[in-house]
Amino acid sequence: MTQRTITLRRPDDWHLHLRDGEEMRSVLRHTAQVFGRALIMPNLKPPVRQTCDALNYRRRICQALDSSPECGHFNPLMTIYLTDDTSITDIVIAAASERILAAKLYPANATTNSAAGVTDIGKLDPVFEAMTKNGLALSIHGETLINARGKEIDIFDRESRFIETLDLIIRKHPGLRIAVEHVTTRKMVEFVQAAGPNVAATITAHHLLYNRNALFTGGIRPHHYCLPVLKREEDRQALLAAATSGNPQFFLGTDSAPHARGTKETACGCAGCYTAHAALPLYAEAFDTVGALNRLEDFASHFGADFYQLPRNTGTVTLIQKSWTVPLTYPFGNNVLVPLRAGEEVLWQVAD
Numbered sequence: 001m002t003q004r005t006i007t008l009r010r011p012d013d014w015h016l017h018l019r020d021g022e023e024m025r026s027v028l029r030h031t032a033q034v035f036g037r038a039l040i041m042p043n044l045k046p047p048v049r050q051t052c053d054a055l056n057y058r059r060r061i062c063q064a065l066d067s068s069p070e071c072g073h074f075n076p077l078m079t080i081y082l083t084d085d086t087s088i089t090d091i092v093i094a095a096a097s098e099r100i101l102a103a104k105l106y107p108a109n110a111t112t113n114s115a116a117g118v119t120d121i122g123k124l125d126p127v128f129e130a131m132t133k134n135g136l137a138l139s140i141h142g143e144t145l146i147n148a149r150g151k152e153i154d155i156f157d158r159e160s161r162f163i164e165t166l167d168l169i170i171r172k173h174p175g176l177r178i179a180v181e182h183v184t185t186r187k188m189v190e191f192v193q194a195a196g197p198n199v200a201a202t203i204t205a206h207h208l209l210y211n212r213n214a215l216f217t218g219g220i221r222p223h224h225y226c227l228p229v230l231k232r233e234e235d236r237q238a239l240l241a242a243a244t245s246g247n248p249q250f251f252l253g254t255d256s257a258p259h260a261r262g263t264k265e266t267a268c269g270c271a272g273c274y275t276a277h278a279a280l281p282l283y284a285e286a287f288d289t290v291g292a293l294n295r296l297e298d299f300a301s302h303f304g305a306d307f308y309q310l311p312r313n314t315g316t317v318t319l320i321q322k323s324w325t326v327p328l329t330y331p332f333g334n335n336v337l338v339p340l341r342a343g344e345e346v347l348w349q350v351a352d
C-alpha cells in the first residue's frame, strides 16, 4: 500500500509558550524545525511587558538557534503583556516594531503566570484605542473568573462567561483586531463566527483531539490539564467543525506549554499541555478524523498570516501517515517534561 502524504506551505504557530534560558533551549527546536513563525507568549516571570523586554527575549531565542537575526527560516514574533499600568506610550512603541504583533490580555489570575494580568478590563479602553489607531492586535486569554457579585464562576463556564466582556470590547473598538486564543467552547466558536473578520480565534491540537473525559481516564491525568480546561464532546465537535470549515477566522495556535514533570505530577499541578514535539501531526490526525486534510493548509499556513497581515511563508513541509511512539519524556532544562501522548502513538510524522 502506498503511504498517504500531504504537502503544505510551511505553517506558523500563532500561540506558543517557549519559556526562557535552558528550558527554552530544550524545546525551541521542536517548533523551529517545522514552523516558519511562531507568536511567542509573554507570560514569563517577570512578564514581558515592554518592547525592549520582548526584543531582548527575541534575541535570546535567536541566539539559542545559533543563527542570524532571522534564525534561519524560523522567525519568532513577539507579544507584550498587558497590565493595569500599560500606557499608551508602551503601545505606540510596541506597534512601531515589526517584531511585535500583539499585546496579550490575561485577566488577572486566569492562568499560569497571570498574577500581573489586568484586574479591570473596563479601564483598558484608552489602551485599546491606541492599539486600534496604531495597528497592534489584541490577543486574549478569554476566561472570566469572578461574576459581578464577586462569586467564583464554574471552571467549565469561564470561557462562555467571557463572551459578554468580549462583546463589550468589540462594540467599543470595532476596528481592533482581536485573536481569541485557544477557544474551547461551541458558544465561543459561534460568537467569533458572528463577530466578523476583525475577530479571529486560534485552536489547539489537544482541544481538537480530546474532551474533558481525557482528564479522568482511569485516574487523574495531569498531562491533559490545561487552561482553558478541556470541555464537553459537543464543544470538541464544534471546534473541529470550525477548524475544518475553511472560515479564515480560525487558525492554528498550539498553546504548547512546557512544564517540568514534577510541577505537573503533584498535588497542585500546573496547567499546560506540551504538544510542540508533534504539533502538525496531531492537527493532521484531528483533521483526518473528519476527512478534511484538504483544509489543513488553510488552517495551518494561510489564515493566521492573513489575519496578522503578513505574507504567507515560502517553502513547504510534508507529512507522512506513518505512526511513531512518542518518547516518555523530553529534556527540559535541568528537568524533563512529559509530552502529550507520551509512550503512545501519533499517526502522522513530518518528513525529513
Ligand code: DOR
Residues within 6 Å of the ligand: 017, 043, 111, 112, 141, 225, 226, 227, 228, 257, 258, 271, 272, 273
Ligand atoms: O494551559 C495553559 N498553560 N494555559 C495557559 O493559558 C498558559 C499556559 C502556560 O503558560 O503554561
Ligand code: ZN
Residues within 6 Å of the ligand: 015, 017, 041, 255, 257
Ligand atoms: Zn497560552
